[in-house]
Amino acid sequence: xxxxxxxxxxxxxxxxxxxxxxxxxxxxxxxxxxxxxxxxxxxxxxxxxxxxxxxxxxxxxxxxxxxxxxxxxxxxxxxxxxxxxxxxxxxxxxxxxxxxxxxxxxxxxxxxxxxx
Amino acid sequence: xxxxxxxxxxxxxxxxxxxxxxxxxxxxxxxxxxxxxxxxxxxxxxxxxxxxxxxxxxxxxxxxxxxxxxxxxxxxxxxxxxxxxxxxxxxxxxxxxxxxxxxxxxxx
Numbered sequence: 001x002x003x004x005x006x007x008x009x010x011x012x013x014x015x016x017x018x019x020x021x022x023x024x025x026x027x028x029x030x031x032x033x034x035x036x037x038x039x040x041x042x043x044x045x046x047x048x049x050x051x052x053x054x055x056x057x058x059x060x061x062x063x064x065x066x067x068x069x070x071x072x073x074x075x076x077x078x079x080x081x082x083x084x085x086x087x088x089x090x091x092x093x094x095x096x097x098x099x100x101x102x103x104x105x106x107x108x109x110x111x112x113x114x115x116x
Numbered sequence: 117x118x119x120x121x122x123x124x125x126x127x128x129x130x131x132x133x134x135x136x137x138x139x140x141x142x143x144x145x146x147x148x149x150x151x152x153x154x155x156x157x158x159x160x161x162x163x164x165x166x167x168x169x170x171x172x173x174x175x176x177x178x179x180x181x182x183x184x185x186x187x188x189x190x191x192x193x194x195x196x197x198x199x200x201x202x203x204x205x206x207x208x209x210x211x212x213x214x215x216x217x218x219x220x221x222x223x224x
Contacts, residue, residue, distance in 0.1 A: 033212065042122075042216035043159070043204060056211055091158060103208065104149065107158040 002026070004108035006092050012114045013082055021077045021111045025094030032075050033093045033105060034067060043091065049075060082115045089113070120207045122215025130223050135192040137218035139205035148181055148188045149206045153217070159204055162190075197222050 005024040013019050025032050034046040045059040049069045060066070064082075069075040079086055089112050093105040119142040129135050139148065147166045151159040163172055165181035165188060172179045176199075178191045192199055202217040 035214070040219070042202075043214040045213060048211060093159075103212070104161045104164065105151075105159075105206070105212065107160070109158055 004092055004094050004106050006090075006108040006111050008111060009109065010112045010114075012116065014116050015084060016081055018078065018080045019082055019113065021079075021090050021092075021113070023075045023077070023092030023094075023108060025073065025075070025092070026106055027073075029094035029096055029106070030072060031095045031103065032069060033095075034075070034077050035091045035093065036061075036088045037091055037110070038088045046077070046090075079113075082113075084115045087113055087115045120205060120213045120215045122205055122218060124218055125216065126219050126221075128221045128223065129195050131197060132194050135195050135199070135220055137190050137203050137205075137220075139188045139190075139207070139215050141186045141207045141209075141213075143186070143207075143209055145185050145207045145209050147208045148185075149208065149212075150179060150188075150190055151204045151206060151214075152201050153204065154201045157201075162203075192220075195220070195222050197224055 007022045030051050032049040036044040047054055047057050047067050051072045052069050064080045067077045089110040091110045093107045095103040095105045121140045123138050147164055149164045150162040152162055153159045163179050168185050169183045170181040176193045180189045200222050202219045204217045205215045206212050
């Protein structure tokens with residue numbers, strides 16, 4: 001596909017369970033971003049990757065959140081021991097690279113996470 | 117770290133009225149981008165501004181980048197119902213930071 005894809009599109013889980021969200025960036029894009037958006041709210045930055053490395057993890061809300069990216073492509077965001085306040089839409093975006101002068105971000109459709 | 121503030125948080129206008137959203141960064145930016153998110157959709161890129169004092173237009177939308185490259189604005193002339201959505205600025209300086217967005221509603 002030509003765009004950023006995310007899976008699953010919807011995830012309902014019980015409080016205390018672990019969840020894994022996946023993002024497939026646009027081929028050739030070295031930069032990958034994760035954001036969280038609660039209903040009607042703005043974009044909360046979580047983490048970004050330049051290649052496989054994550055220079056900035058400051059946005060991760062707690063140590064229950066982790067993310068990895070292998071092979072410079074697919075990324076997974078893992079939330080352990082989910083809490084109800086984790087319910088939100090998790091958006092992934094990719095761009096050619098972070099440090100280029102032109103780095104339009106292309107967003108995926110998001111994963112809507114609901115923690116019961 | 118870099119922070120990007122955006123105001124207002126909400127704006128409700130009558131169709132045909134103008135609309136402006138403002139973005140301010142705590143640090144000098146290398147560039148700034150604007151995105152639009154329609155209700156139920158994901159953010160979509162509108163434009164990027166790079167030069168100090170730059171002004172760009174897209175039909176009824178006018179984008180400005182401040183002389184100090186720390187602030188920016190998006191102005192929509194004569195709003196239409198199709199302009200409904202949330203407008204985000206995103207400041208770039210080593211990394212990208214999004215503003216909280218301005219949600220625009222338009223009454224027909």
